[in-house]
Amino acid sequence: MSADGRLVAAIASWMAIWWMTEAIPMAATFLLPIVLLPVLTPLSMAAVTAPYASPIVFLFLGGFLIAIALQKWNLHRRVALLTLRMVGTQPRRIVLGLMLAIGFLSMWVSNTATTLMMLPIGLSVITLVADRQADTAAGSDPNRRGPSRLTARAC
Structure with missing residues (x-):
């Protein structure tokens, strides 16, 4: 060497x-x-x-800054709640809602930044669904079949 x-x-x-x-x-x-x-x-x-000073470094830096700002101001939870309100809580519909949100964000933000922004949003959606299922279980819903495949894998 x-x-x-x-x-x-x-x-x-x-x-x-x-x-x-x-x-x-x-x-x-x-x-x-x-x-x-x-x-x-x-x-x-x-x-x-x-x-x-590589443009790639600034691309990632911008994506990280946007994602941190989303988390700081709890915008990721607002987007997650809006997504769940629009599409429902069935796993297929949640995936559709996330795909729509990603497509909407990708129209204005780079794909890298969109991916970094959607990570906290996706985790918030899963947390909200898991909390909803826990609330349903606490109410002893007789139609409850156990945790859904979506939250069982993610949590």
Whole structure:
């Protein structure tokens, strides 16, 4: 392995140790190559930071920020409730409702961001259905047959 390869492996190992031990915040761990590579190699700061400015990185960052904002303001629960109110609580209808919501969001947001946004929405739908079934079981509904396949697999 070349000297540059050993240096990169050492920095990656250092970062992995910091990630696993959480010695410093993960966001600060990402900055370690930006600090070390210009100091230890002839690379310029611009050459080292160029991969951080990849459009793919910003695509994922935007999707994560939208998903976090959905969760912070409980919009994922509102969308889940609206979906359940529109399509019902039968498993096939829930899947149809989620497909419609995904299609609606995909018209304006990238597919990656839509996927990141729909994860908390889907989990909220499953939680709402499971809560509804628990309420039905508490009321001792004689027609109750047990947990549905949707919530039994997800919970």
